[in-house]
Amino acid sequence: MAPGRRVERVAALIRRETSELLIHGIRDERVHQGMVSITNVEVSGDLQHCKIFVSIYxxxxxxxxxxxxxxxxxxxxxxxxxxxxxxxxxxEVHFHLDRGIEKGTSVLNLLEQLEQQRETLGEVQSESDQPTTDETTTVNKT
Structure with a gap:
């Protein structure tokens, strides 16, 4: 088995077991103050260090x-x-805060704001394209 494959398997096992321990094993009240999700696990090639990336709501x-x-x-x-x-x-286990979900949410919010601005500008633009009553001329046939 290739060393990379073993590292991937160990990382997947660590992720699964750590998730289980977060739910049932850790009794520290600080850990249960927010919703914790494990987003990624990176294990060094020699299996001596492990970075666990967590997202905390x-x-x-x-x-x-x-x-x-x-x-x-x-x-x-x-x-x-x-x-x-x-x-x-x-x-050795090291925890790192993963802000990827936060960044993704902020990007989605910005895109939504841009869409709202476009809609607002589109409404203003369409109103300015229509002639006003002063600009129209009427022809009376007698």
Missing amino acids: GEEIQRSEVLEGLEAASGFLRGELGRRLQMRRAP
Whole structure:
């Protein structure tokens, strides 16, 4: 089996097990203040380091507290991952905030605003194209 394939499999297993541990294993109240989603897991080629990217729904203060709680639980997670995955040495776990969903939402909001502006300008443009009553001439036939 190619080393890249093994790293991908381990990353997928870490993602699955970490998701399970986030729901049932971690008792730190800070972690449960916001909705946490694991968006990506990157494992180094030697399987010694693991970056877990999380998206946290909530205010900025909640995000920082949840991230602190996750970092505090990283030792527990490392031990549990070692036991569950039956690895000789479990990788060091590092959590990173993934802001991709936030950026995507802001881009969608900007596109929506542009569409509304176009519609508004289109209505103004179509009104200015129509002649006013002063500009029209009427011809009276006698």
